[in-house]
Amino acid sequence: xxxxxxxxxxxxxxxxxxxxxxxxxxxxxxxxxxxxxxxxxxxxxxxxxxxxxxxxxxxxxxxxxxxxxxxxxxxxxxxxxxxxx
Numbered sequence: 001x002x003x004x005x006x007x008x009x010x011x012x013x014x015x016x017x018x019x020x021x022x023x024x025x026x027x028x029x030x031x032x033x034x035x036x037x038x039x040x041x042x043x044x045x046x047x048x049x050x051x052x053x054x055x056x057x058x059x060x061x062x063x064x065x066x067x068x069x070x071x072x073x074x075x076x077x078x079x080x081x082x083x084x085x
Contacts (some may be wrong), residue, residue, distance in 0.1 A: 003040075005040055007034055007037050007041070010033075010034075010035060010037060011030045011031075011034035011037060012030060014030065014033050015027070015029055015030035015033065021036070023083045
């Protein structure tokens with residue numbers, strides 16, 4: 001699903017953008033931003049990298065099979081309708 005380390009990094013970056021005099025509040029803001037990001041991102045329809053890679057491989061095999069079938073159809077059509085001279 002979502003990588004918690006990336007969410008923490010995003011929250012940390014947002015927290016670090018806060019001016020130094022508000023640093024006391026930064027930790028609280030960082031925690032709240034992290035919670036909001038996790039909540040909102042979990043509502044999105046994401047797939048894991050592993051699932052994406054598997055689906056990409058399936059698609060590649062499907063394309064290869066389709067190309068082979070298209071070549072077979074062309075060959076069969078050529079045999080059925082030879083060019084006339």
